[in-house]
Amino acid sequence: MIHRIRILLLAALTATPAIAADPPATPAVTPSAVVAQAPAAAWQAIPAEELLVMTIEGGKRVVIQLAPGFSPRHVANIQALARAHWWDGTSINRVQDNYVVQWGDATEKKPMPPGLSATSPGDYAIPLANRRLAVTPLPYADAYAPSTGFVAGWPVAMDGTAAWLPHCYGYVGVGRNMSPDAGTGAELYTVIGQAPRQLDRNIAVVGRVIDGMATLSSLPRGSGEIGFYTPAEHQVPILSVRLASDLPETERPHFQMMDVASQSFAAYLRLRANRKDDFYDRPAGGVDLCNAPVPVREVPVRPAP
Amino acid sequence: MIHRIRILLLAALTATPAIAADPPATPAVTPSAVVAQAPAAAWQAIPAEELLVMTIEGGKRVVIQLAPGFSPRHVANIQALARAHWWDGTSINRVQDNYVVQWGDATEKKPMPPGLSATSPGDYAIPLANRRLAVTPLPYADAYAPSTGFVAGWPVAMDGTAAWLPHCYGYVGVGRNMSPDAGTGAELYTVIGQAPRQLDRNIAVVGRVIDGMATLSSLPRGSGEIGFYTPAEHQVPILSVRLASDLPETERPHFQMMDVASQSFAAYLRLRANRKDDFYDRPAGGVDLCNAPVPVREVPVRPAP
Numbered sequence: 001m002i003h004r005i006r007i008l009l010l011a012a013l014t015a016t017p018a019i020a021a022d023p024p025a026t027p028a029v030t031p032s033a034v035v036a037q038a039p040a041a042a043w044q045a046i047p048a049e050e051l052l053v054m055t056i057e058g059g060k061r062v063v064i065q066l067a068p069g070f071s072p073r074h075v076a077n078i079q080a081l082a083r084a085h086w087w088d089g090t091s092i093n094r095v096q097d098n099y100v101v102q103w104g105d106a107t108e109k110k111p112m113p114p115g116l117s118a119t120s121p122g123d124y125a126i127p128l129a130n131r132r133l134a135v136t137p138l139p140y141a142d143a144y145a146p147s148t149g150f151v152a153g154w155p156v157a158m159d160g161t162a163a164w165l166p167h168c169y170g171y172v173g174v175g176r177n178m179s180p181d182a183g184t185g186a187e188l189y190t191v192i193g194q195a196p197r198q199l200d201r202n203i204a205v206v207g208r209v210i211d212g213m214a215t216l217s218s219l220p221r222g223s224g225e226i227g228f229y230t231p232a233e234h235q236v237p238i239l240s241v242r243l244a245s246d247l248p249e250t251e252r253p254h255f256q257m258m259d260v261a262s263q264s265f266a267a268y269l270r271l272r273a274n275r276k277d278d279f280y281d282r283p284a285g286g287v288d289l290c291n292a293p294v295p296v297r298e299v300p301v302r303p304a305p
Numbered sequence: 306m307i308h309r310i311r312i313l314l315l316a317a318l319t320a321t322p323a324i325a326a327d328p329p330a331t332p333a334v335t336p337s338a339v340v341a342q343a344p345a346a347a348w349q350a351i352p353a354e355e356l357l358v359m360t361i362e363g364g365k366r367v368v369i370q371l372a373p374g375f376s377p378r379h380v381a382n383i384q385a386l387a388r389a390h391w392w393d394g395t396s397i398n399r400v401q402d403n404y405v406v407q408w409g410d411a412t413e414k415k416p417m418p419p420g421l422s423a424t425s426p427g428d429y430a431i432p433l434a435n436r437r438l439a440v441t442p443l444p445y446a447d448a449y450a451p452s453t454g455f456v457a458g459w460p461v462a463m464d465g466t467a468a469w470l471p472h473c474y475g476y477v478g479v480g481r482n483m484s485p486d487a488g489t490g491a492e493l494y495t496v497i498g499q500a501p502r503q504l505d506r507n508i509a510v511v512g513r514v515i516d517g518m519a520t521l522s523s524l525p526r527g528s529g530e531i532g533f534y535t536p537a538e539h540q541v542p543i544l545s546v547r548l549a550s551d552l553p554e555t556e557r558p559h560f561q562m563m564d565v566a567s568q569s570f571a572a573y574l575r576l577r578a579n580r581k582d583d584f585y586d587r588p589a590g591g592v593d594l595c596n597a598p599v600p601v602r603e604v605p606v607r608p609a610p
Contacts, residue, residue: 097519098474121586141446143591169403169499179586192522194474194500194596198580198589214402214526217497221519275503281426281484284503286448288593291499 031271035295038264043256043297044153050075051244051255052082052207056092057237062212063244063253064172065296069152070126070165071206073117074174077185078206082243084113086186091235092219096227098193101216102175104186106235112184119182124201125164133163136260140273140286144197148289150260155289157200165205168195168290170213174204192217195290210255210296258295268295336576340600343569348561348602349458355380356549356560357387357512361397362542367517368549368558369477370601374457375431375470376511378422379479382490383511387548389418391491396540397524401532403498406521407480409491411540417489424487429506430469438468441565445578445591449502453594455565460594462505470510473500473595475518479509497522500595515560515601563600573600 028034052064068075081087087103090110094102135156137149144166145157156163167173172190176183182204190209209216224230244252258265272292274283333339357369373380386392392408395415399407440461442454449471450462461468472478477495481488487509495514514521529535549557563570577597579588 095523097522124586140448143445143447143593143596144589178583193498194593197593197596198577198585200589201587202580202585217402218400218523218525220523272503275507278483280503280507281429282506284449284505288448288499288502291448291502 028267029271029276031268034264034268034271035258035297038258038262038295042259042262042264044259046210046255046257046296048245048252048254049079049243050207051253052078052241053244053247053253054087054212054241055239056215057239059239060212060215061253062215063210063255064207065210065255065257066207067154067165067205070154070156070163071123071174071204073119073123074183074185074204074206077116077119078188079243080113080116081184081186082241083246085240085242086110086113087238087241090238092216092229092238093222093232093235094189094226094228095192095219095222097221099191099196099227100173100189101192101219102187102189102227103238104175104188106232112186116184119184119204121180121182123182124204125162127162128158129161134261136265136269138269138287138289138292140288142289144200150265150294153257153260153294155292155294157197157289164201166195166289167191167197167199167203167205168208168293169193170209170293171195171205172207172209173199174206176203190216195288197290211253211298254299254301256297256299260294265294268292333572334576334581336573339569339573339576340563340602343563343567343600347564347567347569349564351458351515351560351562351601353550353557353559354384354548355512356558357383357546358549358552358558359392359517359546360544361520362544364544365517365520366558367520368515368560369512370515370560370562371512372459372470372510375459375461375468376428376479376509378424378428379488379490379509379511382421382424383493384548385418385421386489386491387546388551390545390547391415391418392543392546395543397521397534397543398527398537398540399494399531399533400497400524400526402526404496404501404532405478405494406497406524407492407494408543409480409493411537417491421489424489424509426485426487428487429509430467432467433463434466439566441570441574443574443592443594443597445593447594449505455570455599458562458565458599460597460599462502462594469506471500471594472496472502472504472508472510473513473598474498475514475598476500476510477512477514478504479511481508495521500593502595516558516603559604559606561602561604565599570599573597 050066054062066075090105092103093106133151135149142148147158157166174183174185175187222229229235273287355371359367371380395410397408398411438456440454447453452463462471479488479490480492527534534540578592
């Protein structure tokens with residue numbers, strides 16, 4: 001009985017790890033089976049210049065996908081900072097439980113490279129006037145926004161005038177000074193707990209961690225105020241941060257994300273909201289915006305565009 | 306400028322650590338200032354028999370508050386298992402990122418003590434027929450339930466017929482076999498990521514971690530399937546699990562939770578939904594059920610009832 005509890009919790013709390021070489025005989029009943037069975041056409045390559053590769057102490061790799069379509073000025077700054085090798089020798093200096101891991105220049109004295117873009121609070125959302133977004137709607141209630149959905153590979157919250165990226169688990173935001181300062185992009189953090197959506201439209205969200213998240217989320221929590229590492233010796237050195245496009249081809253990672261307009265993504269969303277595998281007595285009938293992450297996968301070789 | 310970014314992000318992302326010995330001259334503007342200024346009458350002692358004290362490798366303490374009002378049969382079993390010292394020598398054996406930390410008998414052979422209660426899926430929610438709950442409503446939309454609120458110190462989701470505890474960060478659930486098995490309470494897990502609310506009403510929620518959560522959430526993620534620790538040497542030994550009421554007074558922790566019917570809690574909720582401190586450009590106007598944790602604090606001596 002104890003044995004069966006464990007085995008079946010295994011089966012229940014996750015999706016079946018199905019890898020289908022041939023089309024499946026029966027429809028997938030778990031979200032991850034849908035992902036495993038999705039055809040090649042349901043996947044889109046992520047451009048190498050939108051992948052930030054951070055290497056920390058011990059050679060551990062963290063890969064961040066940037067969102068230039070939503071935060072173009074901040075992302076341009078981040079790309080410039082990476083090209084200037086600005087983060088090399090900086091550190092992860094704050095880990096607050098159920099909140100954020102934060103990194104940047106703990107000495108607070110490192111000069112910024114020239115040519116960074118000016119930013120403003122107007123950069124926290126994209127206006128919908130004179131623009132038609134291709135939205136895959138998420139038809140469930142949200143505590144923070146009138147409507148939600150997915151646009152170009154990203155979850156979005158929307159009202160009648162603007163769309164913005166939410167602070168979901170693993171999403172990356174930009175530290176800033178008091179408004180109207182909107183940060184440069186040099187001080188970054190990622191969410192390691194329940195989505196702090198109260199920060200939406202108050203801070204620029206610039207991307208998401210798509211590999212190595214467990215390296216960040218399992219770091220020791222800082223003992224200083226709001227999780228800052230004290231003493232400074234506890235800071236975790238950042239060895240380098242590079243755009244994938246600036247790495248030699250042999251070191252360059254390749255990732256794909258699921259097309260949010262695909263039938264596979266529609267099936268994935270339906271099953272995230274209505275679990276049908278045998279474990280579930282009662283499908284929820286809904287899913288939170290931050291509980292339906294857009295599937296991302298690493299691929300060994302970048303497919304032809 | 307860099308210096309100010311860091312300092313002000315400090316001020317912005319958290320509440321002011323105000324400790325008021327006298328009534329404050331001006332109303333608190335952050336949730337944690339409300340908590341710091343709450344009068345003694347806004348706090349309720351948590352009974353010692355509802356506190357589970359787990360000590361793991363290295364002597365680290367984790368304290369779980371049990372919810373007998375919502376899961377009486379499972380909680381009675383957990384109390385019996387603690388009194389039988391059943392978890393002593395078991396282990397934390399699974400850590401899956403953005404999901405759960407799970408513990409229990411990894412050998413899957415340990416006999417259960419006699420006298421455990423039978424459980425069923427009917428135990429996952431409490432029926433509202435013939436019962437009037439004192440609900441502090443949370444008047445914001447929820448993707449998973451028609452309504453939400455707080456009852457007797459706990460967040461609840463509700464429909465017209467029942468109320469149930471949600472799977473929030475730090476909440477503790479019971480591993481089980483396929484339905485109609487509902488688990489004994491011997492195999493437990495806690496949430497370490499975005500609230501997996503799809504598990505609500507599919508698994509018994511029996512309590513929440515109120516101290517030592519960072520010890521669990523920062524454990525290395527398991528390299529086995531869905532985060533199981535492989536090899537078994539990676540499992541984290543559990544030295545003991547006791548009810549606080551069974552500990553000598555000198556070792557017994559005392560905790561209080563905020564009365565969800567108090568004016569302090571009402572002010573806390575308002576500010577969680579509408580951040581007014583200077584950092585925020587745009588208050589959210591809402592807050593998710595799992596993003597307004599009921600304040601809990603440890604106190605050195607148990608106050609008179």
